[in-house]
Amino acid sequence: MDQDSSQRKLPPSQNRSVDADRLWQDLMALGTITDPGRPYTRRCFTHRFVEGRRWLANRFSEAGLAVRLDTGANMIGRMQGRDPSLPALLIGSHSDTVPSGGRFDGMLGVLAGLEVIRMLRDRGIVPRHPIEIVDFLGEEPSDYGLSCIGSRAMSGLLNDPMLDFKNASGETLAAAMARMGAEPSALAGARRSDIAAYLELHIEQGRVLESGGTNVGLVTGIVGIARIEIEFTGAADHAGTTPFHLRRDTLIAASEIVTAVRRIGESYAVRNEGYFIATTGCLDIEPNASNVVPARARLVVEGRAENGSWLSEFTDELDALSRSAAKAANVERSAFRLISLSEPAPCDARVHRHLVAAAAELELSTADMASGAGHDAAFMAQIAPAAMVFVPSRDGRSHCPEEWTAAEDCSNGAALLFEALLRIDADDAFLQCARPVTGARGVTS
Amino acid sequence: MDQDSSQRKLPPSQNRSVDADRLWQDLMALGTITDPGRPYTRRCFTHRFVEGRRWLANRFSEAGLAVRLDTGANMIGRMQGRDPSLPALLIGSHSDTVPSGGRFDGMLGVLAGLEVIRMLRDRGIVPRHPIEIVDFLGEEPSDYGLSCIGSRAMSGLLNDPMLDFKNASGETLAAAMARMGAEPSALAGARRSDIAAYLELHIEQGRVLESGGTNVGLVTGIVGIARIEIEFTGAADHAGTTPFHLRRDTLIAASEIVTAVRRIGESYAVRNEGYFIATTGCLDIEPNASNVVPARARLVVEGRAENGSWLSEFTDELDALSRSAAKAANVERSAFRLISLSEPAPCDARVHRHLVAAAAELELSTADMASGAGHDAAFMAQIAPAAMVFVPSRDGRSHCPEEWTAAEDCSNGAALLFEALLRIDADDAFLQCARPVTGARGVTS
Secondary structure (H helix, E strand, C coil): CCCCCCCCCCCHHHHHCCCHHHHHHHHHHHHCCCCCCCCCCCCCCCHHHHHHHHHHHHHHHHCCCEEEECCCCCEEEEECCCCCCCCEEEEEEECCCCCCCCCCCCHHHHHHHHHHHHHHHHHCCCCCCCEEEEEECCCCCCCCCCCCHHHHHHCCCCCHHHHCCECCCCCEHHHHHHHCCCCHHHHHHHCCCCEEEEEEEEECCCCHHHHHCCCEEEEEEECEEEEEEEEEECCCCECCCCCHHHCCCHHHHHHHHHHHHHHHHHHHHCCCCCCEEEEEEEEEEECCCCCECCCEEEEEEEEEECCHHHHHHHHHHHHHHHHHHHHHHCCEEEEEEEEEEECCEECCHHHHHHHHHHHHHCCCCEEEEEECCCCHHHHHCCCCCEEEEEECCHHHCCCCCCCCCCHHHHHHHHHHHHHHHHHHHHCHHHCCCCCCCCCCCCCCC | CCCCCCCCCCCHHHHHCCCHHHHHHHHHHHHCCCCCCCCCCCCCCCHHHHHHHHHHHHHHHHCCCEEEECCCCCEEEEECCCCCCCCEEEEEEECCCCCCCCCCCCHHHHHHHHHHHHHHHHHCCCCCCCEEEEEECCCCCCCCCCCCHHHHHHCCCCCHHHHCCECCCCCEHHHHHHHCCCCHHHHHHHCCCCEEEEEEEEECCCCHHHHHCCCEEEEEEECEEEEEEEEEECCCCECCCCCHHHCCCHHHHHHHHHHHHHHHHHHHHCCCCCCEEEEEEEEEEECCCCCECCCEEEEEEEEEECCHHHHHHHHHHHHHHHHHHHHHHCCEEEEEEEEEEECCEECCHHHHHHHHHHHHHCCCCEEEEEECCCCHHHHHCCCCCEEEEEECCHHHCCCCCCCCCCHHHHHHHHHHHHHHHHHHHHCHHHCCCCCCCCCCCCCCC
């Protein structure tokens, strides 16, 4: 039983009364700030991105927030609370997009945070805690080979080698961040130890909520991701003149892996011990000619799990399997590389409980679920109790212009943030900074 | 029992005494005529190709051959026989190469023919039949989307739509042929009905002879080829957020096909009713990103068979299989297209018997085998009794600079052509043009 559920006495109807139109107009307005002829593109480190932030900063200011950039170029709007000694409650996400992306991924989380502030103002509520709305810098994979740049900085996980990453033109990430207003030499200033809780609303980017007719997903943890590159080398023999027993056909071995990844993935998924998913997303063969036996095949396999030990287990299983597939196809397994590994980030159980109670009061149907995608929340979970809320994505589409979440779903998400924020604000367990959740070391989106 | 085997009384030692050095020097010399820095490249329709032919025409003339181009721009060197009323015995192959090809594929057949002429001259032998050595135009796949251009012309199978094929610059095949000395408006003049037999020596382009330690392969037939394009369409879902049961993963279906093609191929191959081989040589997926479920997969599958009905059976089996693979993976089979089909071309049994007897006399070990690759001989088999001889390819390599056939193997091939030619010349069954072999309608190399 949540200690605060009896303290808050606002009737459900009042909590639910997000100004859905206002939130929707904001989403659509921010969406118009896009590279022309290429909707919806507002890439981090571009003039377009700065234009979007300028618009956003004006909205923050209009809502009475004090707007600043931290030394990692995260844009933060702050509302003072009743007790200046208390750590802050943060609501955040990001305003950058992938190339030809959508209008919801990231933006909804920032604008719903803004809407929560407006709801507080409209109702004359001043929480005990200061409230901050954060637009994290560069959450999407950037041209510098890194994602979640701002949340890495805030959690102290943006290191010097990363700052030296370069884009195709040779510009360092540090220089690009400086263009956005960061102070790369003073990144320690962006690191926070004054956060009582972190909340993030995001579109699901999948079809689980839609297919289940569920209003909101309450995220129990953000998956860890293991990406493994496997390469097979054989011989580019003539497809007409080389009998089967003399072939060294790498596509045979690669197909074996594709099938096995699905089979292993399904066997893990039905264990019912947490979310697991695995995918072979990349496959290239050479010479890729109809009359030549494929001499080289390269795959990139991905496993994502709430349970970190499963990633090791999956990697080990794939290691053994790719050896035997190579042997069976009479080819060489010329590479087996773990190209990236991030550990799972569990969401905070207390914050999650407040979300459950708030959803019940709002009469929203919920599903506990893992986040299969990486998010800024995975980094924030390093330094504060953190949790996420998902709302349905139409057809599960994301990172494309067709990305869509209905206005009602957007306002459900904002209402849930509002209600949960009040509950957390009222919960004495959040009067001090909680011990950071450990275990998550990095996340890839 | 071949009727002529008792008539020919030259001792084996004399037949075997090909001037191996002379043949080898020719091969190496022709190999030096290549695009500089890109050995060995002498593409049809280029200046380099014309330069190679000029060198070749000089060698033909030196050997006493009358050199001409037919209206299909096949270069022909002719030696008159004792009886001007007899149809000709042809030895042919091609002097063009693939880009960055080798020094043997095609060239060996033409230069061994030249060596046979020199052996006849050296020994003062004038056969009854006229002998022609042919360098067919453009046997390798050309920039105009067609292979075996010259042998198609000679067999009457180069039609007007083919002449209209264009290269990337928009030049028609007809115009390109004219540049090589052809008269595209008078192609009927290239069509032959005066050929008593056709012989072609070629490198195996496979490892069967090498792995069996066999001197020569006696080709029983040239495979027909069915090329089938299969395309699956699914959905580019997020690899982290889309559970298995909601996925439409086209790579799962494609891998099923790759595995099945091998399985079906092996089951046909062990029937022992002729040569069969199948390959998946092309596979492309989209978007081919590690964190996105493959939404599109396109394969090109090839079946090659001595037995034409197997190609239909294979195509039907693949049709059913790709439907069920699509259904199982919850994707659409958006295309199933037979993109090319050529029927098998059986070699002539009488010519083959002379090759068997000649090899026995030369004490060469032989293996009857199908040609898994297409050759000019497949077109010549339309209009004359035709057969081919293969010699070993080191490591089975071909169409690459490493392509290699030992000098001794080259001279074995030339000796066998010489010996078989004399036997055919002495065989009264070849005094008139034989009925063309039917059934072969086209061949792709």
